[in-house]
Amino acid sequence: MGKYFGTDGFRGEANVGLNVVHAYKIGRFLGHYYGKDHKARVVIGKDTRRSSYMFEDALSAGLTASGADVYLLHVTTTPSVxxxxxxxxxDCGVMISASHNPYYDNGIKILNGNGQKLEAEIENLIENYIDSEEDTLPYATKEKIGCVIDHSVGRHRYIGYLMSLATRSxxxxxxxxxxxxxxASSVAKGVFDALGARTYVIHNEPDGTNINKDCGSTHIEVLQKFVKENGLDVGFAYDGDADRCLAIDDKGNIIDGDLILYICGVYMKERGNLANNTVVxxxxxxxxxxxxxxxxxxxxEKTTVGDKYVFxxxxxxxxxxxxxxxxxIIFRKYATTGDGVLTSLMLMEVMLEKKTKLSNLIKDITIYPQLLKNVRVADKRAATSDEEVKKAVEAVTEKLGEDGRVLLRESGTEPVLRVMVExxxxxxxxxxxDCIVTALEKQGYVIK
Structure with missing residues (x-):
């Protein structure tokens, strides 16, 4: 990870850790970098945070000042970009979003010309430019100055693409x-309505400050209650930029990413579509x-945390x-990023093609109890390197043996350590x- 860019772009509290000058300079760099031998074309999407409009304007100003043409998708999902x-x-694209974070945070996620997370080498160049005292990049002049173009049609084409993937009504x-x-407010309901579902929607009225607030995939218990109370067949919850999805089955069980990988992996194997017979x-x-x-x-196969590394x-x-x-969840045949709405459609396909309820698809898997605690610390690296903390982790590992596991890792997007035990x-x-958290507290790393 770099100074500004983590595992999921440049993220921070709006106008505190991430401000409009950062956004402007990112735009300036991208417009220059991708426009060296032609007029660069850059597409921008944003989520519903109040600050997303501010960052959209700042990015657009920087891009057009460097000669790039900017195409605005407006409120849309990361996978649509x-x-x-x-x-x-x-040439590239930008999604303005802090994903599952609260509304006052925001982020700038850059995708390369293949629609994938930007290469670390280019992120490093952007960071160097942000920190440079002198602006050495040339400004576009006369007809070379870029323009900003409404491109909401791009979002509509993406919605059409999603609908084309459904195998059944x-x-x-x-x-x-x-x-x-x-x-997801701009995409999901339209897709499910068009495919004939009896769609029941909650938390579909963004006001700039209510994104992720007691709703969505980070508060799955809300949808869980809604599905049970209304006798629904299935429910899907998305995060702020809709690149992730969790589900609720007909019995009210939570279907997390692991269960989704199991359901789809088994289904794809049965149909001969699981390349290399392997799930990442x-x-x-x-x-x-x-x-x-x-x-x-x-x-x-196992990678470090981050859909970037999975892909x-x-x-x-x-x-x-x-x-x-x-x-x-990434279905490489259809997308280069996680896509919450696409994941919903893939689960619907398994249910409809196998003519069964979602609850029946998880009967052969037993998930171990798991507890994940996020601990805010002053220095993530020092905490994980501390000998007393290491001893606590080793003691827990020995106690669990082969019937469990422990994981202590640094968050790539927040000043926290994630302590996970199965x-x-x-x-x-x-x-x-508690044993590990106590060790962190005793060593003075925890921020109260």
């Missing part, structure tokens, strides 16, 4: 959607998923399915997590 880049031959299927008052996961995936894959005869592995090794427990019981999970 990726789709438009790939399908319409843009959703007629009479009662589907709940939690749009998190975010990007991250180190956060549940031990129960790997045991279930072993039973199903499916191989798997890199998929590309390098030719795998078709990968994702994270958090709900970032064990045979929730009580044992809590005991082991």
């Amino acid at each position: 990726s789709y438009v880049i790939r399908s319409e031959d843009f 959703f007629k009479d299927v009662k589907v709940g959607l939690d749009c998190a008052n975010g990007s 996961t991250t180190i956060m995936s549940n031990l129960g998923l790997y045991k279930a894959f072993d039973e199903a005869g499916i191989s798997y 890199e592995n998929m590309i390098q090794n030719g795998h078709e399915l990968g994702g994270e427990q958090s709900g970032h 064990a045979k019981s929730h009580d044992l999970c809590e005991e082991c997590v």
